[in-house]
Amino acid sequence: xxxxxxxxxxxxxxxxxxxxxxxxxxxxxxxxxxxxxxxxxxxxxxxxxxxxxxxxxxxxxxxxxxxxxxxxxxxxxxxxxxxxxxxxxxxxxxxxxxxxxxxxxxxxxxxxxxxxxxxxxxxxxxxxxxxxxxxxxxxxxxxxxxxxxxxxxxxxxxxxxxxxxxxxxxxxxxxxxxxxxxxxxxxxxxxxxxxxxxxxxxxxxxxxxxxxxxxxxxxxxxxxxxxxxxxxxxxxxxxxxxxxxxxxxxxxxxxxxxxxxxxxxxxxxxxxxxxxxxxxxx
Amino acid sequence: xxxxxxxxxxxxxxxxxxxxxxxxxxxxxxxxxxxxxxxxxxxxxxxxxxxxxxxxxxxxxxxxxxxxxxxxxxxxxxxxxxxxxxxxxxxxxxxxxxxxxxxxxxxxxxxxxxxxxxxxxxxxxxxxxxxxxxxxxxxxxxxxxxxxxxxxxxxxxxxxxxxxxxxxxxxxxxxxxxxxxxxxxxxxxxxxxxxxxxxxxxxxxxxxxxxxxxxxxxxxxxxxxxxxxxxxxxxxxxxxxxxxxxxxxxxxxxxxxxxxxxxxxxxxxxxxxxxxxxxxxxxxxxxxxxxxxxxxxxxxxxxxxxxxxxxxxxxx
Numbered sequence: 001x002x003x004x005x006x007x008x009x010x011x012x013x014x015x016x017x018x019x020x021x022x023x024x025x026x027x028x029x030x031x032x033x034x035x036x037x038x039x040x041x042x043x044x045x046x047x048x049x050x051x052x053x054x055x056x057x058x059x060x061x062x063x064x065x066x067x068x069x070x071x072x073x074x075x076x077x078x079x080x081x082x083x084x085x086x087x088x089x090x091x092x093x094x095x096x097x098x099x100x101x102x103x104x105x106x107x108x109x110x111x112x113x114x115x116x117x118x119x120x121x122x123x124x125x126x127x128x129x130x131x132x133x134x135x136x137x138x139x140x141x142x143x144x145x146x147x148x149x150x151x152x153x154x155x156x157x158x159x160x161x162x163x164x165x166x167x168x169x170x171x172x173x174x175x176x177x178x179x180x181x182x183x184x185x186x187x188x189x190x191x192x193x194x195x196x197x198x199x200x201x202x203x204x205x206x207x208x209x210x211x212x213x214x215x216x217x218x219x220x221x222x223x224x225x226x227x228x229x230x231x232x233x234x235x236x237x238x239x240x241x242x243x244x245x246x247x248x249x250x251x252x253x254x255x256x257x258x259x260x261x262x263x264x265x266x267x268x269x270x271x272x273x274x275x276x277x278x279x280x281x282x
Numbered sequence: 283x284x285x286x287x288x289x290x291x292x293x294x295x296x297x298x299x300x301x302x303x304x305x306x307x308x309x310x311x312x313x314x315x316x317x318x319x320x321x322x323x324x325x326x327x328x329x330x331x332x333x334x335x336x337x338x339x340x341x342x343x344x345x346x347x348x349x350x351x352x353x354x355x356x357x358x359x360x361x362x363x364x365x366x367x368x369x370x371x372x373x374x375x376x377x378x379x380x381x382x383x384x385x386x387x388x389x390x391x392x393x394x395x396x397x398x399x400x401x402x403x404x405x406x407x408x409x410x411x412x413x414x415x416x417x418x419x420x421x422x423x424x425x426x427x428x429x430x431x432x433x434x435x436x437x438x439x440x441x442x443x444x445x446x447x448x449x450x451x452x453x454x455x456x457x458x459x460x461x462x463x464x465x466x467x468x469x470x471x472x473x474x475x476x477x478x479x480x481x482x483x484x485x486x487x488x489x490x491x492x493x494x495x496x497x498x499x500x501x502x503x504x505x506x507x508x509x510x511x512x513x514x515x516x517x518x519x520x521x522x523x524x525x526x527x528x529x530x531x532x533x534x535x536x537x538x539x540x541x542x543x544x545x546x547x548x549x550x551x552x553x554x555x556x557x558x559x560x561x562x563x564x565x566x567x568x569x570x571x572x573x574x575x576x577x578x579x580x581x582x583x584x585x586x587x588x589x590x591x592x593x594x595x596x597x598x
Contacts, residue, residue, distance in 0.1 A: 015396055015399075021470075022413060025470070028436040043450070044439070045439035093319035096320070097321075104310075116320070116324060121583070123530075123552060123572070123576065125572050126331075126576050127332065127572075128556075129565050130330065131327070134330065153327035154324075217556075220537075221560065232420035236538050246428045249428065253421035253424050256420075257417050264416035
């Protein structure tokens, strides 16, 4: 079938318009992060600043570390540690659990999956008060380990869900063949299932990382100093207290967006696959 | 939830000679061992707080290290029902949930069709569309706070220079306006996710169906209504459930964009609970509120599930 010329033109125009709507606020944020503070508040506004300035990035990345910018840099490190730790633990325990859901037949399998998913649906605000009290009694407040423990509890159900669907999409015969050839179940999991499900595994890792990177409410309540504050908390601090210079918020926000945006673009095609395997049959 | 249906797929027994029950029993033990680490990681953290929130909601707890915590029975719940601020908050939350989910679904549908269309450099377009989804929620909030700012925001600058508005407008200045701006920010960020979700549904519709409909003389609109939408019902229903629940829980965006203001005009139920429990240190009352949220989410999910079961078109 050949698309008509009108249709082709319409589709391309629509794509350009949508792209502009999506990119416009983002582009302005990028522009603001390199504009002089005085240019930023000038009325009428000049879209193209006369002088570009990178002092905010310099402050954040190379400042002496005592001020806001230094706090921000520390929060990037914290976020990296917390998100990586969360991904490592939740994907590891998730691989075994997902294998059980996808490949084994046992009683209460549906119910068990439902309970895991229900815990993912729970609003964090419902757990906040008691968690706060427990963590304070275990001395886990304002610590990265405390955050990792809490994050794993909501990232793991998600990993189980996505990964078990990836495993289900692998033909069962493949696993059976491996076992006929003398593999144990775990041997089949590591030698056959995981290599075949590698795209799914990458997608799962990406989703898990984004979930942990994006989390805000727990981090807001459970952290108080540079020791464990994550990027979202640092940015919220920024935009609350230092709203006089939007450029600084913009620069911080852009830096905070680099890891998830790069991951999402790199794994773009898996995003589609990853969502579908969980959602839609066929 | 959706997984359960996928799990229905008949698994050919590896060796059918062995009695089924014994095999199940052995697999059951292995499954228990394999699921144990995940269960510890999840329920080790979640279980106690869920129970504890339920219990605390019957007490008056007014500090993190309280001296006395008198048992007050249902008084916290009674206070919630009596508080007109609570009802106003619930109303706002429902408005936010319904409008943002509705917009995201309809715009996401269009965007999904566009993502599926024969475009040059399609991957560039897809990479652009994925951007808002990958942007951290807090960054999204901070960004819109800048864009909508009354003094230096780029929206004011753009609209005045295009002569659409005469003077700078305070977008976040009125309660009603601010609530709609929160919706705008949410729609900007989440529509791509909805679109990608629907796109996968679109891609699973066989091209032959469209071919034969075309042969039968169906137009584009007719094909969309009679083929695309019915076949997308499973994807649409899942998006609807997930987005409704997520929108009902909205907190981050409100916190960064408006802090619930002006005049509590953007205070959603999660934000209200946060203020009560942590700013005002009313932990008992906050716990009762949290349980009300959980109950609302359960009711929402149950209503959806029933409606979907009745249509018999879902996978749930």
